[in-house]
Amino acid sequence: MADAFKVFENKETADLAAQIAQQKRPDVSGAAPTIIDYQGDKGITLLMWALLQGNLEAMSDLINYGADPALGDEDGYTVLHLAAKIDNPDGLLTLLEHKVPPDLKIRRPVHRRSLKP
Numbered sequence: 001m002a003d004a005f006k007v008f009e010n011k012e013t014a015d016l017a018a019q020i021a022q023q024k025r026p027d028v029s030g031a032a033p034t035i036i037d038y039q040g041d042k043g044i045t046l047l048m049w050a051l052l053q054g055n056l057e058a059m060s061d062l063i064n065y066g067a068d069p070a071l072g073d074e075d076g077y078t079v080l081h082l083a084a085k086i087d088n089p090d091g092l093l094t095l096l097e098h099k100v101p102p103d104l105k106i107r108r109p110v111h112r113r114s115l116k117p
Helices: 011-021 046-053 056-064 079-085 089-097
Strands: none
Touching: 011 046, 046 056, 046 079, 056 089, 079 089
């Protein structure tokens, strides 16, 4: 998997992504929604990053603190679509346990947040 600091230009988001990659639970309690939902390279979000890293606790924390599962990457995949695509049943179950609807559609256009790195 790519380095967190190459995927996320925003330093706060990259720091959280690095913690997720180390299988830690990142402290997102004080993070602004623009940090939690910042879209990095190819539109990836922290929630998608946590799924790809297999960090289910981080996924739960991100959802509990407002991560938007409807954000899509540049290919039009939401985190739910991505979990199915990579055949990650634990990630799918985590999303469904947090009441992410199985028929989730992208509600917002894909774009990168305009935050300074």
